Amino acid sequence: MQFGVFSVGDVTPDPTDGSVPSEHERIKAMVAIALKAEEVGLDVFATGEHHNPPFVPSSPTTMLGFIAARTERLILSTATTLITTNDPVKIAEDYAMLQHLADGRVDLMLGRGNTGPVYPWFGQDIRMGIPLAVENYALLHELWRTDVVDWEGRFRTPLQGFTSTPRPLDGVPPFVWHGSIRSPEIAEQAAYYGDGFFANNIFWPKEHFIRLISLYRERYAHYGHGTPEQAYVGLGGQVFMRKNSQDAVREFRPYFDKAPVYGNGPSLEEFTEQTPLTVGSPQEVIDRTLAFREHFGDYQRQLFLMDHAGLPLKTVLEQLDILGEEVIPVLRREFAVNRPADVPGGPTHASQVARAAAVAV
Amino acid sequence: MLPYQLVVVTAGLSKPSSTRLLGDRLAEAARQDLAAERPAEVRVIELRDLAVDIAKNMVTGFPSPALAEALDAVAGADALIAVSPIFTASYSGLFKSFFDVLGNTALEGKPVLIAATGGTARHSLALEHALRPMFAYLRATVVPTAVYAASEDWASTGDSALSARVGRAAGELAALLRHRPAPAAPSRDTVVPFAEQLAALRPA
Numbered sequence: 001m002q003f004g005v006f007s008v009g010d011v012t013p014d015p016t017d018g019s020v021p022s023e024h025e026r027i028k029a030m031v032a033i034a035l036k037a038e039e040v041g042l043d044v045f046a047t048g049e050h051h052n053p054p055f056v057p058s059s060p061t062t063m064l065g066f067i068a069a070r071t072e073r074l075i076l077s078t079a080t081t082l083i084t085t086n087d088p089v090k091i092a093e094d095y096a097m098l099q100h101l102a103d104g105r106v107d108l109m110l111g112r113g114n115t116g117p118v119y120p121w122f123g124q125d126i127r128m129g130i131p132l133a134v135e136n137y138a139l140l141h142e143l144w145r146t147d148v149v150d151w152e153g154r155f156r157t158p159l160q161g162f163t164s165t166p167r168p169l170d171g172v173p174p175f176v177w178h179g180s181i182r183s184p185e186i187a188e189q190a191a192y193y194g195d196g197f198f199a200n201n202i203f204w205p206k207e208h209f210i211r212l213i214s215l216y217r218e219r220y221a222h223y224g225h226g227t228p229e230q231a232y233v234g235l236g237g238q239v240f241m242r243k244n245s246q247d248a249v250r251e252f253r254p255y256f257d258k259a260p261v262y263g264n265g266p267s268l269e270e271f272t273e274q275t276p277l278t279v280g281s282p283q284e285v286i287d288r289t290l291a292f293r294e295h296f297g298d299y300q301r302q303l304f305l306m307d308h309a310g311l312p313l314k315t316v317l318e319q320l321d322i323l324g325e326e327v328i329p330v331l332r333r334e335f336a337v338n339r340p341a342d343v344p345g346g347p348t349h350a351s352q353v354a355r356a357a358a359v360a361v
Numbered sequence: 362m363l364p365y366q367l368v369v370v371t372a373g374l375s376k377p378s379s380t381r382l383l384g385d386r387l388a389e390a391a392r393q394d395l396a397a398e399r400p401a402e403v404r405v406i407e408l409r410d411l412a413v414d415i416a417k418n419m420v421t422g423f424p425s426p427a428l429a430e431a432l433d434a435v436a437g438a439d440a441l442i443a444v445s446p447i448f449t450a451s452y453s454g455l456f457k458s459f460f461d462v463l464g465n466t467a468l469e470g471k472p473v474l475i476a477a478t479g480g481t482a483r484h485s486l487a488l489e490h491a492l493r494p495m496f497a498y499l500r501a502t503v504v505p506t507a508v509y510a511a512s513e514d515w516a517s518t519g520d521s522a523l524s525a526r527v528g529r530a531a532g533e534l535a536a537l538l539r540h541r542p543a544p545a546a547p548s549r550d551t552v553v554p555f556a557e558q559l560a561a562l563r564p565a
Binding site: 130131134135138152153154184185187188189191192203204205208215219261262263264265266270271274 | 416417419420421422423425426551552553554555556558559561562564
């Protein structure tokens with residue numbers, strides 16, 4: 001199983017002192033967080049993609065390429081790459097290039113994006129979000145698997161005799177997760193291709209995601225990729241820890257109260273009860289995260305949101321130390337207990353090469 | 362025979378509330394009208410009790426357990442009686458907010474009776490100018506008679522008495538229930554098989 005962090009890349013004032021990082025500081029902070037993730041033994045760093053303030057990561061492969069050059073083991077990923085408003089040809093090229101530079105340590109999570117104006121800014125129509133995700137990914141999938149592509153669709157100019165370069169490393173494209181907060185169509189899409197399905201899982205009650213993941217697992221088996229239990233499931237989580245639970249709550253509350261997305265709404269206590277947010281001791285984080293398996297089945301990847309709502313970099317790095325030292329080793333051990341041998345681990349380039357070879361035989 | 366499920370949504374703020382009282386009278390009249398052929402169970406949802414949860418749903422995008430239960434009750438009802446006080450020439454903000462978080466497919470084809478209360482009869486057309494278009498947008502089937510109760514209506518008599526209008530509106534709702542029942546709530550996770558999604562996009 002793989003553990004990692006995912007970052008939205010928001011520039012948010014620190015509510016405790018009003019300080020706001022510059023874009024430059026925030027970008028460098030994201031890199032520092034990624035390097036720290038590798039240092040403390042995490043497996044994955046994923047960045048969001050946004051095209052409006054107050055978010056900095058508009059160009060994920062640039063950032064991930066820089067991080068790739070400074071890390072050895074870390075898998076570089078996204079959360080999410082906009083499959084609706086990016087040209088699928090450019091995604092195919094950019095991520096294949098990144099995959100080569102990072103020696104295969106690359107996968108990506110596709111999402112539709114929910115910022116209305118981004119669609120028209122990039123020449124698209126938000127009402128066509130699902131059809132765009134369906135058609136664009138069908139093209140991306142083909143570009144990575146067919147050397148010379150003739151293609152015609154509804155949303156982009158046709159291609160005749162087009163070859164996307166570089167070809168994927170070892171002929172095996174980056175693993176793809178499909179992320180969705182509410183659409184069963186996306187769970188169906190992930191299942192159809194035998195790709196992964198990532199449930200953001202933060203911000204909303206688990207019952208909602210249990211339905212989507214059950215649907216994905218069932219359809220994954222329907223399309224002949226394996227048993228429902230063998231489908232690739234990723235989950236988000238959000239935690240804040242201190243040695244003593246009360247200290248964690250006291251320190252995190254001002255950030256929670258003013259946080260983008262849920263701030264100025266429910267109390268910290270209500271939100272932790274109704275969503276997977278955990279604020280407390282490392283042991284509480286361990287217990288809560290282990291319970292995800294009971295709700296969603298054995299899964300492949302757990303990403304934590306650690307750096308939003310204006311938390312200072314120093315605090316985030318401390319959080320990653322706690323995560324790496326006290327939480328992840330226990331989660332690795334406990335998640336391995338009673339895990340069936342035929343349930344795959346988190347996808348890596350090596351595992352995808354082996355999977356492709358098995359299919360080819 | 363399963364009883365009809367009638368749900369009253371009332372946005373009255375005081376306790377006791379004349380808005381709630383109007384909702385109760387409408388529900389009781391509809392229940393009596395239907396009683397001969399089929400019993401009806403009435404559930405009253407007081408939005409005052411859910412006001413903070415509704416505001417939190419606006420912020421977080423998901424309902425608390427109590428609000429989720431109320432939203433499900435409305436979506437699953439055979440008919441809805443929706444009653445708002447008229448504030449500032451329209452439905453109250455709380456009333457609108459509840460239907461904002463309900464989602465725009467929950468009322469499709471559902472028989473709905475609209476009613477309102479106010480301090481003066483001068484605001485009565487807010488029912489026609491504000492509530493009726495809102496429910497039309499939600500594709501509910503709204504009965505022709507909308508019932509407005511101003512303060513003085515609680516002592517009215519004769520053909521235009523409040524009780525006569527309550528009876529007429531409730532009768533219209535009962536007739537609609539008999540002849541054009543609400544469609545079954547659609548499953549939330551109906552999936553179009555992926556091959557069909559792809560085929561729908563193929564250029565002609």
